[in-house]
Amino acid sequence: MQRTRTLGALTAVALAAGLAGGLAAPAHAATDDFFGYHGSKPLASYAPGAVLDTRTIDYHLLGISLPVKVEQILYRSTDAQGKPIANVTSVIKPPGTPKSGQAVSYQSFYDSLSVADSPSRVIAGDQRxxxxxxxxxETALIAPLLLQGYPVVVPDTEGPNADFAAGPEYGTTTLDSVRAASxxxxxxxxxxxxxGMLGYSGGAxxxxxxxxxxxxYAPDVNKRLVGATEGGLLVAPAHNLNYVSGTPVWAGVAPMAVAGAARAFGLDxxxxxxxxxxxxxxxxQDDSIxxxxxxxxxxxxxxLVKPEYANPDSVKPFVDAVNKLNLGQRPSPTVPMFxxxxxxxFLEGSxxxxxxxGPGDGVxxxxxxxxxxxxxxADGTTVKYQQQDLLSHIGTALPWAAASIGWLNDRFAGKTAPSSCGSIxxxxxxxxxxxxxx
Structure with missing residues (x-):
């Protein structure tokens, strides 16, 4: 009971402080050796999802240690170019009796070009x-899941080099995180x-x-997925860079996304x-969102470019990268989606x-x-789609989060997934x- 009260109270503090723009906890360098692979065997010799190292730590909020235990795992995964990487995920244990045979993979929207902002480092107490x-x-989004008894797995989706917006890498690190946690x-x-999988914006x-x-990539994981819920999704980055260009709030995401794609794919x-x-x-290069x-x-x-490259499609590396990141050119999921x-x-200046x-949420x-x-x-996936015509990116997160937990609970309960197919x-x-x- 004490754990539950502590988690709930500090979650409220985090939410209030975050909305006020606070969270000014002291920063310190994230030089922890746990975050790198130091084994003698080549990393490529391990299968994706293989466990390389583990440790048990307390969950930290604003740099303060809570009586909530976390198992952090260093595991082998794959980057956007198909190369082996060592990545970290955090398995947060619920304060009470955990649900049997059920867990949630929560993908963070940390959206940063700095590895210091990775969830695993912040959870471990590093505060930049x-x-x-x-x-x-995000503790305010994770806590309700923990209080229902779900273990929550939080991967560093951007990998060990903070490859911001590199979608394929986000996907492989998430799937291998599930393998490692299991x-x-x-x-x-x-x-x-x-x-069940859950994520908003960068987490989507x-x-x-x-x-x-x-x-x-992971059929062994796919057969264990009950569904995925997401909001504020990046689909075709070339469109988004045009959408935010010159806007007062979200324009700065464009150079960050280009930097992230260049880093992920080795583009000059x-x-x-x-x-x-x-x-x-x-x-x-080291900026948070x-x-x-x-x-x-x-x-x-x-x-950002020389006059002769005013048309983004005249830049070959850009075209190659955004086409690799276009979800519309990738296979459809086989699990229910919300x-x-x-x-x-317009509320956020776009x-x-x-x-x-056409209209969007600002980004x-x-x-x-x-x-x-x-x-x-059309490919047979059951999709529930909701559009908030009067809410922006930040505003839509609230109704999405409120609806997502109930939707996930129903998937775990084996209820038939609702569908909007035919009316989208x-x-x-x-x-x-x-x-x-x-």
């Missing part, structure tokens, strides 16, 4: 401000444990890519950048008047999400970008 504020704030000692989970990237990749963007673009790209947005309001693609999307982006884009585009949902329906309005084309260079 403002980047670590997001993971602290075999590591001390988690209370096993290879029969059923999993991990959730959707994991659901889409599971049948081919320097030949295409203007002097301003080179400076901006250098400056965002808050830092990146505050540093680059109103920025446009055209300001997708919620805002379309009131007009829905750009051709081929994510409703028409893209609708087309993806319809595509999944048409959206935008998700065709790949065509290279316009010579």
């Amino acid at each position: 401000f403002p980047g670590g504020a997001i993971v602290n704030l 075999t590591a000692t001390g988690t209370g989970l096993n290879t029969s444990t059923k999993f 990237i991990g959730t959707n890519w994991a659901a889409a990749l599971a049948p081919s 963007m320097s030949p295409y950048l203007s002097a301003k673009g080179a400076q901006v790209m250098a400056d965002v 808050g830092e990146g947005l505050l540093a680059n309001p109103f920025v446009t693609w055209q300001q 997708i919620e999307q805002g379309a009131g982006g 007009p829905g008047t750009k051709p081929g884009i 994510m585009i409703a028409g893209d999400v609708r087309t993806l949902a319809r595509q999944y329906c 309005p048409a959206g935008n084309s998700l065709a790949p970008e065509a290279y316009a260079g010579s």
Whole structure:
């Protein structure tokens, strides 16, 4: 009972402080040796999901240790280029009696180009401000799951190099996290444990890519998934960069996403950048989402590149990257999906008047999400789609979170998943970008 009261009270503190822009816990360097692989065997010799190391720690909120135990696991996974990596996930144990044979994989929206902001490091007590504020704030979303008895698994979806927005890597790290959590000692989970997946915004990237990749990359995990719920989803990055370009709130996500894709795929963007673009790209290399947005309001693609590359499709590395990141060009999940999307982006300064884009929530585009949902329906996936026409990206998170727990509970209970298939309005084309260079 004391654990439950402590978790609930400090969750309320985290929510209040996060919404007020606080969470100014002292920062310290994240130099923990646990976060790297130091074994003698080649990393590639381990199967994806293999456990490399484990430790038991307390859950930290605002740098304060709580009486909630976490099993952290170093495990082998795969990056966006298919290369082996060592990544970390955190299995948070519920304060009371855990549910038997059920767990939730929660994908964080930490959205950062700095590994210091990874959930595993913040949970372990490292507190870099403002980047670590997001993971602290997410305690308010994780706590209700813990209080229902679900063990909650939180992977570092961006991998060990903080490959921001690199969707395929988010998917593989999530799936291998489930594998590792299911075999590591001390988690209370096993290879029969059923999993639901949950994530908003950056967390939706991990959730959707994991659901889409599971049948081919991790069929052993796919057969244990009961469903995935997500909101504020990035579908076709080329559209989103156009949507946010020049806007007051979300424009700064564009150079961060380009930097993340370049890092993930080993792309050299320097030949295409203007002097301003080179400076901006250098400056965002370790930025959290808050830092990146505050540093680059109103920025446009055209300001970042040389005049001859004003059309993004004339930059070959850009075209190659965004096509690899287009969910519309990837397979459909085979598990039930609950997708919620805002379309009131004017509240966050993003007009829905750009051709081929239409309304969005300020950073994510409703028409893209609708087309993806319809595509999944056509392939036989059961999809419940909800659109909040008067809510923006931040605002839509609240109704989505409230509905998601009940939706997941019903999936674990074996109830028939609700479907919106047949009534989802048409959206935008998700065709790949065509290279316009010579």
